[in-house]
Amino acid sequence: MLDNLLLGFQISLSFANLFYCLVGVTLGTVVGVMPGLGPAATIALLLPLTFNMNVTAAVIMLAGIYYGVAYGGTITSVLVNIPGEACSDVTCIDGYQMARKGRAGAALGIAAFGSFFGSTFGIIGISLLAPPLASLALTFGAAEYASLMIAGMTLVTYLSSKSVLKSLTMAVLGMVLGCIGLDPIHGTERFTFGTLVLLDGINIAPLAMGLFGIAEVLQIAEGFVKQDGLVQKSVKIRNLLPNRQDWKDSIGPIGRAIPLGFFLGILPGGGAVMSSFLSYALEKRISKHPERFGTGTIEGVAGPETANNSGTAGAFIPLLTLGLPFNVITALLLAAFMVHGVSPGPLILRKHPDIFWGVVTSMYIGNFLLLLLNIPLIGLFINILRIPYSILSPLVAVVCFVGAFSVNNNATDVVVMVFFGVVGYLMRKFEYDAAPLLLAYVLGPMLERSLRQALIISDGSVAFFFQRPISAALLAVAFISLATPLWKWVANQYKSG
Amino acid sequence: MRRRDLISGSAFLVLAILLFFQAKKLTLWGELGPAEGFFPMGLSLVFAGLSVLILIQALLKPVEAGERVGIIDLNRKKFFAYVGLFFGFGILFPIVGYTLILAAFLVIILRWVEKQSWKITILVTILLIGGSNLLFVGILKISMPEGLLSSAFSLWP
Numbered sequence: 033m034l035d036n037l038l039l040g041f042q043i044s045l046s047f048a049n050l051f052y053c054l055v056g057v058t059l060g061t062v063v064g065v066m067p068g069l070g071p072a073a074t075i076a077l078l079l080p081l082t083f084n085m086n087v088t089a090a091v092i093m094l095a096g097i098y099y100g101v102a103y104g105g106t107i108t109s110v111l112v113n114i115p116g117e118a119c120s121d122v123t124c125i126d127g128y129q130m131a132r133k134g135r136a137g138a139a140l141g142i143a144a145f146g147s148f149f150g151s152t153f154g155i156i157g158i159s160l161l162a163p164p165l166a167s168l169a170l171t172f173g174a175a176e177y178a179s180l181m182i183a184g185m186t187l188v189t190y191l192s193s194k195s196v197l198k199s200l201t202m203a204v205l206g207m208v209l210g211c212i213g214l215d216p217i218h219g220t221e222r223f224t225f226g227t228l229v230l231l232d233g234i235n236i237a238p239l240a241m242g243l244f245g246i247a248e249v250l251q252i253a254e255g256f257v258k259q260d261g262l263v264q265k266s267v268k269i270r271n272l273l274p275n276r277q278d279w280k281d282s283i284g285p286i287g288r289a290i291p292l293g294f295f296l297g298i299l300p301g302g303g304a305v306m307s308s309f310l311s312y313a314l315e316k317r318i319s320k321h322p323e324r325f326g327t328g329t330i331e332g333v334a335g336p337e338t339a340n341n342s343g344t345a346g347a348f349i350p351l352l353t354l355g356l357p358f359n360v361i362t363a364l365l366l367a368a369f370m371v372h373g374v375s376p377g378p379l380i381l382r383k384h385p386d387i388f389w390g391v392v393t394s395m396y397i398g399n400f401l402l403l404l405l406n407i408p409l410i411g412l413f414i415n416i417l418r419i420p421y422s423i424l425s426p427l428v429a430v431v432c433f434v435g436a437f438s439v440n441n442n443a444t445d446v447v448v449m450v451f452f453g454v455v456g457y458l459m460r461k462f463e464y465d466a467a468p469l470l471l472a473y474v475l476g477p478m479l480e481r482s483l484r485q486a487l488i489i490s491d492g493s494v495a496f497f498f499q500r501p502i503s504a505a506l507l508a509v510a511f512i513s514l515a516t517p518l519w520k521w522v523a524n525q526y527k528s529g
Numbered sequence: 530m531r532r533r534d535l536i537s538g539s540a541f542l543v544l545a546i547l548l549f550f551q552a553k554k555l556t557l558w559g560e561l562g563p564a565e566g567f568f569p570m571g572l573s574l575v576f577a578g579l580s581v582l583i584l585i586q587a588l589l590k591p592v593e594a595g596e597r598v599g600i601i602d603l604n605r606k607k608f609f610a611y612v613g614l615f616f617g618f619g620i621l622f623p624i625v626g627y628t629l630i631l632a633a634f635l636v637i638i639l640r641w642v643e644k645q646s647w648k649i650t651i652l653v654t655i656l657l658i659g660g661s662n663l664l665f666v667g668i669l670k671i672s673m674p675e676g677l678l679s680s681a682f683s684l685w686p
Binding site: 081084197198200201204205207208211215217218220222223225246249250253254255422423425426427429430433434437438441443444446447449450453454461462463464480483484487488491492521525 | 533534536537541548551552555556558561562563564565566567568569572573575576579580582583586589604605607608610611612615616618619620622623631634635638639642643645649653657661665669670671672673674
């Protein structure tokens, strides 16, 4: 283990990787500060630009954006009561109240330290859990993989959206999009409607940039996302280091949030958002003074901020050990790995230990850089909010155009991206979440391959999936996560007559 | 949302039927087991089922008073200007070339769509053209189409 960590630090501390790590975390913080443009859009925008980079550097930079966002989102949550990202929503409740009492510095300070501890322990968790989980994953056959993907997708739709039905529909649509092009086993054309453009399938970069980047720009253009009042609010930050009492009050919430966030992060659909909300709920429930929550108590900042960062680290476990992404960001990171011909999964530790440990240790370095960046540069980051959307939107669009074009040096990809931008915009209007679509687009072809392999092995017997204990348990999870909302809906209909 | 769910559910159902007929043309089951049409056929059936459920759920919802009917509620003119310019960029990009199309795109968006002053328009356009060429072409080595600009320079003696 120690040798592996040393190897990782050797790789991540090289000048180029350190530079890309700094670029990633800085971009992540900037994106986290700006309400609107999220980490998925940013990673999608930068994905094609990493094609010329070395795989380790590319993933280090993109991962830096992912965990940097959680830090950046806190700044606006505390100072202007606007969460830059969903994972910082809950920080607004007590963080902003602390700022109103003149304690913004302490709130930001404890958030930065909590985030640092959350990420650090999260990374230690990855280092400890990844090798045994990867060994366990090696015992998985096609049936287990297919069941795991089905369970993962159904759990994601169950946990991450208001409407399970709409999320499931998006997941199926994502798998349909994943089917377009040539069949992975026989090479037959599918869903191409006789057009050459669709023969190679739809590339993930234009799809993701359209659904997240262009759709966001169109929503801003329509005037749906407002910037009014963001820049007028004055910001005073003093005493960024929490005092002795602050530490005393925060140490318990931080200690509880680390394992809570990490294990929720591993679960499909868990991750940073759910971790922060559950940590807040937990702290409020066990507090001797629950009435103080919402009035500016430091426990309400320390717990959620720690949990969302350890949740972010936990989300890397299924990606790195099973090769399966269970949220949209890790799906994009998987794409980054695959573009460079590296398949994350149980064999990555044997085949590419340098990449695995390089990426894991870079997260530790990235979190240290974030701690250094966040404390002195808060004033600078808050000024990003002053860039008007009317200038920011064309800038984002230009990056999208270049990104889509650079995938194949083909302008058709730009048109495809704009098409999916309009689709993404309509999906937002009709309240359909784009995340399950993109996740299913990535998982769909893998699921099809495993499903077909398992059915070939079993001579077409579906019972095969239920005869294997792990596969049967995973299918039971999938069934419960589908049946629960259906049962609730039927019960509600019955009650309302 | 009832009306919007009815629209989206119907659109998905039509798409599912279209996909079903496309999947039907493929082989479902071969000698070894599931063939290339197996998964798409299954998906089209599940998709159709989910679309029907969305429609049923929408029909069972009570009609909301004052529900918005339109899709683009706020600044329609600006929205369509953006969509048109985006498609225009994609189509004209390889013909006109990156630098010229980017300049035209930024000037139209900033000056006429976003109503920025000429000073800001020119400043942002120059900075973005210079910055993007430096980053994408210079550092990231992406070969952008030169289009008309390249033709104009080739005519230069």
